[in-house]
Amino acid sequence: MNTIKYNIPAISCGHCKMNIERELDEMEGVASVVVTVDDKQAAIGFEVPATVEKIETLLTEIGYPPQGS
Ligand SMILES: [Cu+2]
Structure with a gap:
């Protein structure tokens, strides 16, 4: 994980x-x-087939571009 x-x-x-x-x-x-609204953060637990790239792409596509980890 x-x-x-x-x-x-x-x-x-x-x-x-x-x-x-x-x-x-x-x-x-x-x-x-x-997701915590107060500090505008998202913590995600994942394993293959999910990848950092896929997660970042999805977040950007739905209007929530991530700004680093
Ligand atoms: Cu909102």
Whole structure:
């Protein structure tokens, strides 16, 4: 299991949290997604076939580009 944490400035409310958690949960290989609105962070646990690249691409596609780990 790998874990990665992102700062995502676009996170602003509970809907953002729900959107991100729902979209990432649907990705095969993603085991856990925890979004905290207050500090605008997402912590993701994953293993293959999910990859950092796929996760970052998805986040960007849904409007929440990550800014580093
Ligand atoms: Cu929001």
